[in-house]
Amino acid sequence: AQSVTQLDSQVPVFEEAPVELRCNYSSSVSVYLFWYVQYPNQGLQLLLKYLSGSTLVKGINGFEAEFNKSQTSFHLRKPSVHISDTAEYFCAVSDRGNAGKSTFGDGTTLTVKP
Amino acid sequence: NAGVTQTPKFRILKIGQSMTLQCTQDMNHNYMYWYRQDPGMGLKLIYYSVGAGITDKGEVPNGYNVSRSTTEDFPLRLELAAPSQTSVYFCASSYRPTGPSYEQYFGPGTRLTVT
Numbered sequence: 001a002q003s004v005t006q007l008d009s010q011v012p013v014f015e016e017a018p019v020e021l022r023c024n025y026s027s028s029v030s031v032y033l034f035w036y037v038q039y040p041n042q043g044l045q046l047l048l049k050y051l052s053g054s055t056l057v058k059g060i061n062g063f064e065a066e067f068n069k070s071q072t073s074f075h076l077r078k079p080s081v082h083i084s085d086t087a088e089y090f091c092a093v094s095d096r097g098n099a100g101k102s103t104f105g106d107g108t109t110l111t112v113k114p
Numbered sequence: 115n116a117g118v119t120q121t122p123k124f125r126i127l128k129i130g131q132s133m134t135l136q137c138t139q140d141m142n143h144n145y146m147y148w149y150r151q152d153p154g155m156g157l158k159l160i161y162y163s164v165g166a167g168i169t170d171k172g173e174v175p176n177g178y179n180v181s182r183s184t185t186e187d188f189p190l191r192l193e194l195a196a197p198s199q200t201s202v203y204f205c206a207s208s209y210r211p212t213g214p215s216y217e218q219y220f221g222p223g224t225r226l227t228v229t
Contacts, residue, residue, distance in 0.1 A: 009154075032216055043118075043204055043220030044157075090156060100145050100164075100208050100216035101172070104156040 006105035023091035118221035137205030
């Protein structure tokens with residue numbers, strides 16, 4: 001079984017400041033890792049994904065994440081946030097061999113203040 | 115492409131009533147999923163399907179049923195609605211390209227209240 005822990009439920013930050021949203025996972029098998037973003041009253045949309053290869057993954061809207069196998073982490077970062085980045089962010093892990101079922105973390109609410 | 119569409123957007127049910135949440139995708143995806151999202155929580159998998167005619171239970175299947183007669187449609191049936199089923203329901207789909215990746219594409223959600 002796999003699990004995902006998002007270490008911060010809420011992250012307030014000022015506009016143009018850097019931000020890191022932390023995600024740890026546990027799994028006994030190889031996994032894929034994802035970050036999704038959910039804007040108010042909308043469904044989730046993919047921000048970025050790690051499948052294999054380079055551990056630094058770049059996504060949309062200037063976000064990037066780094067896969068750290070030894071620490072079983074997949075933290076999301078952005079060097080300079082905008083008001084429009086205010087949203088809920090979900091980390092997810094999928095078992096490579098089990099029908100694509102994803103386990104989602106409980107989410108981190110990023111609030112960007114002017 | 116419309117992507118993943120869900121109907122209705124909102125619904126209020128009385129305790130004991132039944133309803134079907136509709137989900138359709140036009141991306142020819144093999145995999146489809148139903149999740150519920152309670153306030154301040156992540157997504158809990160209710161049911162999923164790996165293809166037409168094949169469904170399986172997720173983490174929280176009690177009180178729900180699904181069917182998958184076509185690739186495009188994956189309706190979720192609520193029987194005997196209970197207040198505990200008040201939630202936002204998301205349908206999603208994913209596919210296997212030349213190398214599987216399982217990223218999911220989500221619908222806009224159905225906000226259900228049971229009173």
